[in-house]
Amino acid sequence: MTTRIRFPDGAEVCALGQGTWEIAEDSSHSADEIRALKMGLDLGLTLIDTAEMYGEGAAESLVGEAISGRRDEVFLVSKVYPHNASRAGVAAACERSLKRLKTDRLDLYLLHWAGPHPIEETIRGFEKLKSDGKILRWGVSNFDLDEMEHVVAAPGGSACACNQVLYNLGQRGPEFDLALWMAARTIPLMAYSPLDRGDLARAGALLPIAEKHGATAAQIALAFLLAQPNAIAIPKASSPAHVEANAKALTIALDAEDRAAIDRAFPAPRRKTRLAMY
Ligand code: NAP
Numbered sequence: 001m002t003t004r005i006r007f008p009d010g011a012e013v014c015a016l017g018q019g020t021w022e023i024a025e026d027s028s029h030s031a032d033e034i035r036a037l038k039m040g041l042d043l044g045l046t047l048i049d050t051a052e053m054y055g056e057g058a059a060e061s062l063v064g065e066a067i068s069g070r071r072d073e074v075f076l077v078s079k080v081y082p083h084n085a086s087r088a089g090v091a092a093a094c095e096r097s098l099k100r101l102k103t104d105r106l107d108l109y110l111l112h113w114a115g116p117h118p119i120e121e122t123i124r125g126f127e128k129l130k131s132d133g134k135i136l137r138w139g140v141s142n143f144d145l146d147e148m149e150h151v152v153a154a155p156g157g158s159a160c161a162c163n164q165v166l167y168n169l170g171q172r173g174p175e176f177d178l179a180l181w182m183a184a185r186t187i188p189l190m191a192y193s194p195l196d197r198g199d200l201a202r203a204g205a206l207l208p209i210a211e212k213h214g215a216t217a218a219q220i221a222l223a224f225l226l227a228q229p230n231a232i233a234i235p236k237a238s239s240p241a242h243v244e245a246n247a248k249a250l251t252i253a254l255d256a257e258d259r260a261a262i263d264r265a266f267p268a269p270r271r272k273t274r275l276a277m278y
Helices: 027-042 054-066 087-101 119-131 145-153 178-184 196-202 204-213 217-226 240-251 256-265
Strands: 004-006 012-014 047-049 075-080 108-111 138-141 163-166 189-192 231-233
Touching: 027 054, 027 240, 054 087, 075 087, 087 119, 108 119, 119 138, 119 145, 138 145, 145 178, 163 178, 178 189, 196 217, 204 217, 204 256, 217 231, 217 240, 217 256
Parallel strands: 047 075, 075 108, 108 138, 138 163, 163 189, 189 231
Antiparallel strands: 004 012
16 A cells, blocks of 8 residues: 655655545535545645636635645645647646635646647746746646657656546556556656546445455545555545545555455456546
8 A cells, every 4th residue: 555655856745635526516515525625634635636627717716715724734736728738828827726726836737638739838838837936846637658758758848747647446547558657757647536436436346345344345446546556546525424434545455365356356457548538
């Protein structure tokens, strides 16, 4: 079990963070969503992942409320829309995100997925933001191996600090090559939709393992990711009860028998498959 993950610049973060897609969609749930994020911070889940896309800024605003007065505890991640990722566009988008998040800096700023602007230009924008102190590091999201090779070969690209990708028990494709390539370069792989959007919480195949550990299927799905040496998992939980349950996954150590049972139900990839995305 790997509970701390190190970025290439030496910064460390808890391997279990918190996602925020589809929060802030219904204001009657906002109080619970804010309570959930705060409880996550109390439990050490200090990485919060958001994006300008989520609710067109509404999720960032809600995160801003949740972290108010606690900014220094948080490892704050946001993402820029690909269509905003020109050199000047990232600067303007970042400024808007900072305002909504009520902070002066992001710990990590990601390109949400590859888009119309050449990555070289996006990197120039990110590096300028870094030298201005608006972001501490930058990375990408939804980049497969060939795209990562392109990133690190670009001017300034060796500073790429993360790739956030779809990775969970139902989507183990990244294990074939991308995860290995990233681990060799200590570029953390941030696993999004770690519960496969909630489906893995209902996975019958995980129940015997869950029962053995006095846990739930969701906790086993997270424990599997936390056992990977270079992965950060960012489940989204809009209720404090789910956050509390997810934090307990940090204490579950899967043994060889568990791993074999998982491999039978969710086989590891035997060949390259193109990186999937939601
Ligand atoms: P997810 O985290 O795999 O699953 C979220 C679902 O699982 C929600 O319905 C949640 O319910 C439920 N859940 C959470 N904890 C649970 C528990 N302990 N027991 C049972 N159910 C539980 O899905 P996701 O939101 O797609 O992914 C996580 C985060 O990754 C996102 O929020 C976002 O920050 C990021 N993401 C990034 C990209 C990208 O393109 N870069 C794409 C997708 C997601 P409640 O909400 O009711 O608690």
